[in-house]
Amino acid sequence: MANANTEVAQDQGGLPQLNVIADGTYTNQIAWLLLTFLFLFFVVSRIVLPRVTKVLGEREENVANNLDTAERLKNEAEEVKAAYEAAVADARKKAQEIVLGAKDTIQADIAKAQSELDATLGAKAEEAEARIMKARDEALAGIDTVAAEVASEMVAKLAGVEAKEKTVADAVKAALDTAKGA
Amino acid sequence: MAHSPIEQFDVKPIAHFEIAGIDVSFTNSSLWMVLVVAFMSFFLIWGTRKNATVPGRMQVMVELMYSFIAGMIKDNVGKEGKQYFPFIFTLFVFILGLNLAGMLPYSFTVTSHIAVNFAMAIFIFLGVTLIGFIKNGAGYLKLFAPSGVPGWLLPLIVAIEVISYCTRPISLSVRLFANMLAGHIMMKVFAGFIVSMAAAGAAGMLGAIAPFAINVLLTGLEILVACLQAYVFTILTCIYLNDAMHPSH
Numbered sequence: 188m189a190n191a192n193t194e195v196a197q198d199q200g201g202l203p204q205l206n207v208i209a210d211g212t213y214t215n216q217i218a219w220l221l222l223t224f225l226f227l228f229f230v231v232s233r234i235v236l237p238r239v240t241k242v243l244g245e246r247e248e249n250v251a252n253n254l255d256t257a258e259r260l261k262n263e264a265e266e267v268k269a270a271y272e273a274a275v276a277d278a279r280k281k282a283q284e285i286v287l288g289a290k291d292t293i294q295a296d297i298a299k300a301q302s303e304l305d306a307t308l309g310a311k312a313e314e315a316e317a318r319i320m321k322a323r324d325e326a327l328a329g330i331d332t333v334a335a336e337v338a339s340e341m342v343a344k345l346a347g348v349e350a351k352e353k354t355v356a357d358a359v360k361a362a363l364d365t366a367k368g369a
Numbered sequence: 370m371a372h373s374p375i376e377q378f379d380v381k382p383i384a385h386f387e388i389a390g391i392d393v394s395f396t397n398s399s400l401w402m403v404l405v406v407a408f409m410s411f412f413l414i415w416g417t418r419k420n421a422t423v424p425g426r427m428q429v430m431v432e433l434m435y436s437f438i439a440g441m442i443k444d445n446v447g448k449e450g451k452q453y454f455p456f457i458f459t460l461f462v463f464i465l466g467l468n469l470a471g472m473l474p475y476s477f478t479v480t481s482h483i484a485v486n487f488a489m490a491i492f493i494f495l496g497v498t499l500i501g502f503i504k505n506g507a508g509y510l511k512l513f514a515p516s517g518v519p520g521w522l523l524p525l526i527v528a529i530e531v532i533s534y535c536t537r538p539i540s541l542s543v544r545l546f547a548n549m550l551a552g553h554i555m556m557k558v559f560a561g562f563i564v565s566m567a568a569a570g571a572a573g574m575l576g577a578i579a580p581f582a583i584n585v586l587l588t589g590l591e592i593l594v595a596c597l598q599a600y601v602f603t604i605l606t607c608i609y610l611n612d613a614m615h616p617s618h
Contacts, residue, residue, distance in 0.1 A: 203378040204483050204546065212380040213484040214392045219399035220485050223406040227463055232455035235413040239435045242420045242428075249422050 335359045374557035378481055378550070397477045398485070405466040405479070413462070434462070438603070445607035449614050457610075460489070461603040464545070468595030471549060472588070480598075481549035486542035493606050494538040501613035512616040541605055548598045552591040559584045 207213040339355045342348055384395040416427035424432060438458045442450040450457075464480060471478025479485055501509040513530040514523060562580035566573040 202375055202550070203380060204481065204550065207380070207482065207484045210380075211392050212394075212396065212398075215382075215386075215394045215396055216380065216398050216479075216482060216484045217488045218388075218391070218393040219395070219402050220479075220488055223399075223402040224459065224463055224489075227406045227409060228455065228459040230410040230413065231459045231462065235417055235431065236435070236455055236458065238417040238420050239432055242417070242422065242424070243432065243435070246422050 331356070331359060331363065334363065374554045374561065377477070377553060377557060380482070398479050398482065401467070401470055401477045401479050405470045406463070408470075409462050409466045434458070441604055441607055445604060446611045446614060450607065450610055453610060457603060457606060460606060461599055464489075464602050465596060465599035468549065468599050469592070471553065472592055472595060478549050478553055480545055481553055483542060483546045486546045487538065489602075490538040490542035493541070493609065497606075497609045497613045500610070501616060504614060505616050509613070509616050512612055537609065541602065545598050545602055548594055552587070552594050556584060556587050556591060559587060 203210075207216065335352075335356045338359050339350050339352070342350045342355070380396045380398050382394040382396050383400060386393045386395060412427070413431055416431035419425065419428065421428065435458070438461055439454065442454055442457055446453070467479040470476055471481065501512070505511075513527050513534065515526065515530070518526050559580045563577045563584065566577040566580065
């Protein structure tokens with residue numbers, strides 16, 4: 188009896204894992220393993236993996252597209268920038284040309300006006316000088332007669348001598364020449 | 370035996386079924402397989418429901434798993450391994466889910482049973498062997514005779530290679546089984562220490578802090594082991610598949 192008891196105890200003891208054939212639970216474990224694993228396999232292979240594959244592909248494509256767009260926009264922006272810089276340089280060059288042209292015109296105008304003014308002023312000055320010279324000559328020519336008259340008058344009044352016109356004129360002339368010579 | 374550390378591994382029937390005389394009862398083991406598969410299916414389907422180009426949190430997790438397994442297959446099997454992607458992915462998700470579910474209090478660790486692990490391992494072993502012979506014909510036998518081995522050593526090497534090949538299903542399943550078993554027994558033993566020490570009065574309660582602290586650390590370790598063993602099982606499957614694809618060493 189004791190022997191039988193220990194055998195029963197040994198049957199029940201030990202790791203349950205190692206008794207699965209004796210107690211017959213291995214069949215239900217494997218059956219449910221098959222069922223659940225197949226279910227999960229179906230879910231994974233039919234639903235989950237296609238979805239993830241699709242979304243990863245889409246993301247990759249999307250990123251590549253975005254990079255392409257960015258590259259294209261960058262190139263466009265650079266083109267626009269180059270065109271803008273060319274336009275600015277062109278405008279600056281034209282403005283400089285206009286400024287230089289205007290300067291030249293103005294300078295030419297100024298020079299022309301100046302020379303006209305100079306010519307007018309020179310002519311007027313010459314004319315005035317000629318007039319002055321003429322007046323002086325006239326005055327100098329008149330002075331002989333006047334001086335002779337004054338001298339004969341003075342002689343008449345002072346010495347009571349009626350001097351000959353010719354004599355007086357000669358004397359005055361001599362005196363004037365002396366004065367001029369001095 | 371009420372608080373035996375191995376009581377947690379008992380398979381208890383919940384509803385009895387039989388098909389053609391074979392016991393297919395719904396047990397606590399079946400319950401946890403169903404729960405894990407339901408949760409994982411929900412997680413995977415719900416995570417990818419929007420399938421947005423800019424993903425949400427759940428979608429990122431699913432995508433990370435996808436890239437993780439895709440990378441594993443690419444690195445270990447190569448491009449031809451792509452057709453086995455759904456199986457490898459399912460395998461990883463299934464084992465990871467069952468291992469982690471075993472960390473829940475009062476749960477049942479399905480992968481701590483050699484019957485389940487061995488069924489998966491023998492399926493992989495037979496599948497890989499079949500693929501190997503279909504893809505390479507008799508050339509698959511080159512796997513057992515590595516090139517560059519001197520002739521007199523060849524019989525020994527071939528014997529060793531054949532034995533190591535044939536023990537693959539055993540090593541694959543026992544590795545997972547032993548890891549889950551040992552970890553869960555350890556946690557139960559230390560949990561038993563806490564209870565029995567705390568029952569021994571004030572000093573015992575104070576002393577129970579030590580096994581409690583150890584159990585906290587063990588819990589962390591076991592979560593690591595749960596993930597690691599799922600990874601190991603999956604990557605070994607990939608390596609076996611690689612052998613079947615490219616049998617010459």
